[in-house]
Amino acid sequence: MRIIVLGADGYLGWPTALHLSARDHHVVAADSLVRRRWDRDCGTHSLVPIRTMERRVARWRAESGRDIAWRRTDVCDPVALRTLIAQTEPDAVVHFAEQRSAPYSMISDRHAVETQVNNVVGTLNLIFALRDVAPRCHLIKLGTMGEYGTPNIDIEEGWIEIEHLGRRDRLPYPKQAGSIYHLSKVHDSHNIEFACRAFGLRATDLNQGVVYGIDTEETRLHRELDTRFDYDGIWGTVLNRFCTEAAVGHPLTVYGEGGQTRGFLDIRDTVRCVELAALHPADPGEFRVFNQFTQQFSVLELAERVRDARAALDLDTTIEHLPNPRVEKEVHYYNARHQRLLDLGLAPHNLEDTLIDHIIERVERRRHRVRRELIAPTVTWRGGEQRFAGAVPSDERRRVMRLVGRAAARRTASTRVG
Amino acid sequence: MRIIVLGADGYLGWPTALHLSARDHHVVAADSLVRRRWDRDCGTHSLVPIRTMERRVARWRAESGRDIAWRRTDVCDPVALRTLIAQTEPDAVVHFAEQRSAPYSMISDRHAVETQVNNVVGTLNLIFALRDVAPRCHLIKLGTMGEYGTPNIDIEEGWIEIEHLGRRDRLPYPKQAGSIYHLSKVHDSHNIEFACRAFGLRATDLNQGVVYGIDTEETRLHRELDTRFDYDGIWGTVLNRFCTEAAVGHPLTVYGEGGQTRGFLDIRDTVRCVELAALHPADPGEFRVFNQFTQQFSVLELAERVRDARAALDLDTTIEHLPNPRVEKEVHYYNARHQRLLDLGLAPHNLEDTLIDHIIERVERRRHRVRRELIAPTVTWRGGEQRFAGAVPSDERRRVMRLVGRAAARRTASTRVG
Numbered sequence: 004m005r006i007i008v009l010g011a012d013g014y015l016g017w018p019t020a021l022h023l024s025a026r027d028h029h030v031v032a033a034d035s036l037v038r039r040r041w042d043r044d045c046g047t048h049s050l051v052p053i054r055t056m057e058r059r060v061a062r063w064r065a066e067s068g069r070d071i072a073w074r075r076t077d078v079c080d081p082v083a084l085r086t087l088i089a090q091t092e093p094d095a096v097v098h099f100a101e102q103r104s105a106p107y108s109m110i111s112d113r114h115a116v117e118t119q120v121n122n123v124v125g126t127l128n129l130i131f132a133l134r135d136v137a138p139r140c141h142l143i144k145l146g147t148m149g150e151y152g153t154p155n156i157d158i159e160e161g162w163i164e165i166e167h168l169g170r171r172d173r174l175p176y177p178k179q180a181g182s183i184y185h186l187s188k189v190h191d192s193h194n195i196e197f198a199c200r201a202f203g204l205r206a207t208d209l210n211q212g213v214v215y216g217i218d219t220e221e222t223r224l225h226r227e228l229d230t231r232f233d234y235d236g237i238w239g240t241v242l243n244r245f246c247t248e249a250a251v252g253h254p255l256t257v258y259g260e261g262g263q264t265r266g267f268l269d270i271r272d273t274v275r276c277v278e279l280a281a282l283h284p285a286d287p288g289e290f291r292v293f294n295q296f297t298q299q300f301s302v303l304e305l306a307e308r309v310r311d312a313r314a315a316l317d318l319d320t321t322i323e324h325l326p327n328p329r330v331e332k333e334v335h336y337y338n339a340r341h342q343r344l345l346d347l348g349l350a351p352h353n354l355e356d357t358l359i360d361h362i363i364e365r366v367e368r369r370r371h372r373v374r375r376e377l378i379a380p381t382v383t384w385r386g387g388e389q390r391f392a393g394a395v396p397s398d399e400r401r402r403v404m405r406l407v408g409r410a411a412a413r414r415t416a417s418t419r420v421g
Numbered sequence: 422m423r424i425i426v427l428g429a430d431g432y433l434g435w436p437t438a439l440h441l442s443a444r445d446h447h448v449v450a451a452d453s454l455v456r457r458r459w460d461r462d463c464g465t466h467s468l469v470p471i472r473t474m475e476r477r478v479a480r481w482r483a484e485s486g487r488d489i490a491w492r493r494t495d496v497c498d499p500v501a502l503r504t505l506i507a508q509t510e511p512d513a514v515v516h517f518a519e520q521r522s523a524p525y526s527m528i529s530d531r532h533a534v535e536t537q538v539n540n541v542v543g544t545l546n547l548i549f550a551l552r553d554v555a556p557r558c559h560l561i562k563l564g565t566m567g568e569y570g571t572p573n574i575d576i577e578e579g580w581i582e583i584e585h586l587g588r589r590d591r592l593p594y595p596k597q598a599g600s601i602y603h604l605s606k607v608h609d610s611h612n613i614e615f616a617c618r619a620f621g622l623r624a625t626d627l628n629q630g631v632v633y634g635i636d637t638e639e640t641r642l643h644r645e646l647d648t649r650f651d652y653d654g655i656w657g658t659v660l661n662r663f664c665t666e667a668a669v670g671h672p673l674t675v676y677g678e679g680g681q682t683r684g685f686l687d688i689r690d691t692v693r694c695v696e697l698a699a700l701h702p703a704d705p706g707e708f709r710v711f712n713q714f715t716q717q718f719s720v721l722e723l724a725e726r727v728r729d730a731r732a733a734l735d736l737d738t739t740i741e742h743l744p745n746p747r748v749e750k751e752v753h754y755y756n757a758r759h760q761r762l763l764d765l766g767l768a769p770h771n772l773e774d775t776l777i778d779h780i781i782e783r784v785e786r787r788r789h790r791v792r793r794e795l796i797a798p799t800v801t802w803r804g805g806e807q808r809f810a811g812a813v814p815s816d817e818r819r820r821v822m823r824l825v826g827r828a829a830a831r832r833t834a835s836t837r838v839g
Contacts, residue, residue, distance in 0.1 A: 081530055081531070081534070111549075112499055112545065112546060112549035112550070112553075113499070115545050115549060116499070116542050116545050116546065119541055119542075119545060119608075119612075120538055120541075120542065123537055123538075123541065123608070124534050124537075124538065127530065127533050127534050127537060127601075128530060128534065131529075131530035131533060132530070134803075135530075154590045154592055155588055155589065155590035156583060156584075156585040156586065156588045156589065156590045156592075157585060157586050157588065163583075163585065163595075165574060165581075165583060165585075165595070166574075166584075167574040167575060167581065167583075168574065168575050170573055170574045170575065170754070171573065171574065172572045172573035172574045174572055174574075174595035174597070175595045175596065175597060176595070177581075177583070177592035177593045177594070177595055178593065178611060179592070179593060179614070179615075179618075180611065180615060181615075181619075182615075183545075183612075183615070186608075186611050186612055186615055189608075189611050190537075190541070190604075190607075190608040190611070193596060193598065193604055193607050193608070194537075194601075194604055196597070197597075197598065197599075197600075197601070197604055200597075200748065201599075201748040201802050201803065202802075202803060330618065330619040336588070384619050384620075385552075385619065385620060
């Protein structure tokens with residue numbers, strides 16, 4: 004199959020491009036490289052050093068004999084995206100190209116706007132480009148389990164059969180996302196569902212859980228194929244952060260009580276799920292949702308798993324409860340369906356102590372690169388990040404605001420053409 | 422009360438500002454005037470001539486002895502919006518300031534992006550400004566009944582009690598909007614619901630039906646107080662368009678079979694509903710939804726009402742079914758709750774032949790201004806507007822794309838500040 008991977012420079016996009024290429028798909032890897040800029044803006048970094056995309060695809064060719072075509076492309080640029088699709092004539096487009104951090108989206112109003120504009124506009128551009136130049140192409144979109152929130156009823160895969168006052172319908176599952184970032188994915192889901200209904204597009208929304216892990220079969224081939232690994236308070240997902248904390252002897256930082264329960268999966272299952280979706284496309288006009296995770300855990304359970312794995316090696320690890328920077332339920336019902344990818348043949352990698360040991364071992368090799376001051380959460384849901392906070396704009400805030408304001412004015416002016 | 426009306430230059434924003442001012446509220450009217458630019462871009466115009474905002478508020482002062490403060494403000498400019506709110510210290514903000522045409526949003530990918538960016542960013546800016554400078558202010562947001570689509574179960578007011586596999590929860594009502602515009606309001610609703618939950622804001626989402634009518638008690642006082650009136654294929658709402666067609670002897674243009682059923686209300690009820698919401702604010706942290714319409718009709722029923730009102734005056738009117746430019750069900754179940762505004766005291770103006778006669782009579786006075794070529798729909802859901810259509814970009818399309826692309830690049834560059 005001919006497959007475009009949008010967002011191929013990211014934690015999951017790069018291993019996905021490799022996985023698909025290794026299985027003889029023709030892969031075009033596209034990215035704007037904005038994630039590297041966000042690292043510079045936030046003062047964060049990948050614990051595992053990552054190479055340029057040029058270096059990565061050259062190394063992949065050397066190791067595997069296979070070609071991945073690399074295209075620097077911003078999905079927010081409609082001409083560039085349309086051109087990429089017209090030239091590639093893909094069977095499937097895998098869309099990872101979104102700002103994916105909840106804390107980043109909550110830093111300030113500017114970050115909230117940037118997140119939703121980046122994510123919603125990229126997906127809108129994609130929908131319209133597919134309508135006009137590749138209407139039979141299968142759109143595989145990375146959503147998030149966080150779109151659902153924590154309802155007091157079971158979570159279904161995207162759609163729910165509702166009986167109400169004696170009548171029935173199958174309707175989109177209600178959404179109550181927990182951050183501006185998660186909301187951007189809710190918006191995408193609604194836009195894509197419409198595109199399937201109105202334009203006849205075929206789409207799979209992969210509502211993914213929290214991913215953990217540091218490598219895949221393909222990235223392990225050479226250190227120049229490594230994917231990024233985040234452990235900080237903005238970009239680090241919870242289990243990867245716990246493993247980093249364990250590796251450097253930092254307490255495992257649980258936000259609040261830790262009863263927050265979510266779906267999780269191994270990075271090796273992410274890449275496999277995407278390929279399964281591609282091999283079994285949605286029908287024309289179908290908006291299909293898969294809940295892409297393999298196991299449910301509470302945050303505290305995960306911390307205990309890491310602590311126990313360390314104890315088995317006679318290492319002492321403490322768990323520390325921090326005031327929760329987020330607004331979320333810390334004790335709640337959670338039971339989410341995740342059957343459809345299993346039906347397509349997914350054989351899950353369940354979380355084992357050996358995997359935890361492996362992540363920690365790989366982090367330990369890089370422990371000199373861990374900057375402990377980046378671990379603590381700096382962004383609160385009610386107040387944003389300190390340097391952007393305050394009812395009265397600081398000079399810094401005023402400067403940022405003026406820039407965003409001017410950008411808005413330019414945007415308005417530039418769309419004035421009839 | 423101190424009330425800011427955002428979008429005060431629009432069809433409903435201006436009469437709302439007048440209505441609130443007439444009832445002794447302190448009103449600040451704000452608008453970017455972008456609606457007038459969209460008219461120029463689309464080659465459309467208000468059938469009823471409208472004055473500048475400066476002239477309107479001066480006339481209102483002369484007629485009523487009351488002051489409305491006029492502020493030219495773009496809600497997409499976060500500094501300007503924040504400053505307006507900080508200076509006004511409002512009890513309520515009424516938010517009409519959005520692109521409100523479904524056909525406009527479907528002209529091309531550029532119009533789709535412009536609509537969702539304009540609407541979503543304005544509302545995000547408002548949410549964060551309220552959080553930081555006026556957290557007790559009541560946000561009154563204009564949503565649309567079109568957010569719900571046409572489900573096969575009864576439509577509730579924003580929330581629905583769901584029983585599923587033996588458990589229960591009250592969840593946001595599932596949304597299946599019918600255009601990129603309607604989707605932008607779905608996105609707003611999700612963002613605002615989150616803001617109530619995470620920031621403790623108080624908000625009322627007025628899911629409004631299709632509005633008809635040409636004037637209110639206050640706009641009638643002087644022709645310089647007139648509000649705009651649209652009859653064309655992009656901006657004209659259905660009953661106003663039928664009345665215009667009747668006035669100039671044009672067939673009444675029903676899209677498809679005409680079984681499309683929607684909620685409708687008189688413009689005089691719109692202004693009253695907004696005031697009722699303001700007088701009875703939501704609680705802190707509450708996201709409240711009112712379905713703001715008074716009667717359900719199918720499009721064909723409305724055409725027949727207009728035809729019958731004309732027949733009573735011995736005037737012959739024909740009904741013409743056009744191929745439906747939209748993608749929507751033309752025969753469907755529809756039953757939507759609209760109790761909460763009645764509970765607050767709304768006394769509806771039901772649709773009467775005399776109101777239809779009144780609209781037609783006022784249009785007849787301006788019949789020399791009606792441009793018949795603007796009546797037919799020019800935008801299709803599957804193909805956009807002809808001059809923007811085609812898989813391979815035309816020169817015009819390429820030029821537009823480049824401009825939007827450059828705007829995206831500038832936006833990216835301008836948010837680079839740390």
